[in-house]
Amino acid sequence: MAARLDDLTSWHADWTGLRVLVLGLGVTGFAVADTLAELGCAVRVAAHRPDPDRARILPVIGVELLELAASDEVPAGFAEHEPELVVVSPGFLPEHPHIVWARERGLAVWSDIELAWRVRDKVVPPADWVLVTGTNGKTTTTQLTATMLQEDGRRVAPCGNIGIPVLDAVRDPAGFDVLVVEISSFQLHWLPTSGPGAPLPAASVCLNLAEDHYDWHGSAEAYAAAKAKVYENTRIACVYNRDDAATIRMVENAEVQEGCRAIGFGTDTPGMSDVGVVDDLLVDRAFLDDRRTSALELAQLSDVAAAGLATPHGLANSLAAAALARALGAAPASVRDALRRFRVDHHRTELITVVDEIAWVDDSKATNPHAAASALRAYRSVVWIVGGLLKGVDLAPLIVEHRDRLRAAVLIGVDRSAVRAAFERHAPTVPLFEVEHDDTGQVMPTAVRLAARAAQGGDTVLLAPAAASMDQFVDYADRGRRFAKAVRNHTEGEAHDDGPPTAGSTGV
Known part of the structure; x- marks a missing residue:
């Protein structure tokens, strides 16, 4: 069995009849099943609560669906037609x-990323890969890197954890020059670092490492080890964060291809082989011959601000993207022009409105403390809407760091008691207000009403929950949209609630 799998290193290999079990029928699971069916494999998909639209398509493409019970017990008869290979969707825990x-x-377990690497030559020549990971900033950096390479005349697909499965990009009949692949720690966990399924990216980056997903990985060490895999076998450039010691160690310990360079990025003056900032310019001291004494101008800080990336976190993402694009040969002018036309996605420190000198900002994408810290640092005085599904992380260090800039905090989500306890211990003078609604439709209107009563002129009301959204919302985008709608309703006069709040107020 293993020998047969080792031979499957091309779209044009003989995949016919390979028995494969696909776990999960989300966007990734469906792309896996569709790909394997196209290759001629015998495919079964096992899924809890499968999406009805995708489930209806499976028989059409010759794929069998096994709907799993609510419990995680392996059902009787599961081993019928025992598979030779299991391909797992990113959300499945290793101990599932x-x-x-x-x-x-003794079955092999692959991720969609490994499958995509093996079949990347469906369209010849196969695309170069750029891998992007990190606790925060992955999507923006992926999109921005792709935009820079597109400005340079390449056919580029941003894909992976960004929402477009990498297998869909690999199978696009037009083909691409470069795939910029956002890759999560879940996907990296399953990825081999050697052998036929191990990617050889042209360039790679881990943007940062902070507390997140410890409930999935089991420990900080396991989470870091998964992230570090992004650098393995890189051919041209391992891009790292000069301000993050963990990413430096990852590069130092990575097994890379001969000739691969370590390229640092940071928001200060760059050293040799770095990109950074001098005065009001983004500059490159990595990809030029006379880097000992010179630097290339890439863009101006005003270009970064126009793209919606004026925060320190946004600037760092811009520099990381520039380093990746330059590693693949993009011209400095392409970096500049891409920044000038780029606009950051919704729900990432997105200004909704300013009314009565109070700014309302949606950073629902801040699903962990590291991301929330980046948002909080950008504002002087904040009414902070915080909480949700904490994923096993501790908010105490975040609260300690930013308590002096907090006018008040509005607590939302199922883990409010842990958030409240952290505030009471580490920031007892910060007024707290809780939204106790179980009705999703009432959470944000209540949070906005409480925040508006606490805010004063010059304040920023900031939704930066530092927690996942799935306790009460479909996803972070749903949470952000509901917040923005509630803000607009309130500021347009549809939800006034006069009178100052008192500490300990709740919305019920």
């Missing part, structure tokens, strides 16, 4: 019973 079942039988 179905994965344990596969491991106990």
Whole structure:
């Protein structure tokens, strides 16, 4: 069995009849099943609560669906037509019973990323890959890198964890020059670092490392080890964050291809082999011959601000993207022009409105403390809307760091008690207000009403929850949209609630 899998290193290899079990029927799982069916494999998909539209398509493409019960127990008859390979969707925990079942039988477990690497030559020549990971900033950096390479005349697809499965990009009949792949720690966990399924990216970056997803990985060390895989086998440039010691260690310990360079990025003056900032310019001291004494101008800080990336975090993402694009040969003018036409996605420190000298900002994408800290640092006086599904992380260090800039805090989400306890211990003078609604439709209107009563002229009301959204919302975008709608309703006069709040107020 292993020998057959080792031979499957091309779209044009003989995949016919390979028995494959796909775990999950989300966007990634469907792309995996569709790809394998196109290759001629015998495919079964096992999924909890499968999406009805995708489920209806499976029989059309010759794929069998096994709908799993609410419990995680392996159902009787699961081993019928025992698979030769299991391909797992990113959300499945390593100790999930179905994965344990596969491991106990000695079955190979692949991610969609490994499958995509093996079949990347469907369209010849295959695209170069750029891998982007990090606790925060992955999507913006992925999109911005792709935009810079597009400005340079390349056919580029931003894909992966960004929402477009990498397998869909690989199978695009027009083909691409470069795939810029956002890759999560879940996907990296399953990715081999050697052998036929291990990617050889042209360039790679881990933007930063902070507390996140410890509940999934089991420990900080396991989370860091998964992130570090992004640098393995890189061919041209390992891009790292000069201000993040963890990413420096990752590069130092990575096994890379001969000739690969370490390229640092940071928002200060760059050293040799770095990109950074001098006065009001983004500059490159990495990809030029006379880098000992010279630097290339890439863009102006005003270009970064126009793109919606004026925060320190946004500037760092811009520099990381520039380093990746330059590693693949993009001209300095392409970096500049891309920044000038780029606009950051919604829900990333997005200004909704300013009314009565109070700014309302949506950073719903801040799903962990590191991201929330970046948003908080950008404002002098904040009414902070915080909380949700904490994923096992501790908000105490974040609260300690930013308590002096907090006018008040409005607590939302199922883990409010932990957030409240952290405030009471570390910031007891910050007024707290809680939204106790179980009705999703009432959470944001209540939060906005409480925040408006606490805010004063010059304040920023900031939704930067430092927590995941799935406790009460579909996803972070749903949370952000509901916040923005509630803000607009309130500021247009549809939801006034006069009178100052008192500490300990709740919305019920």
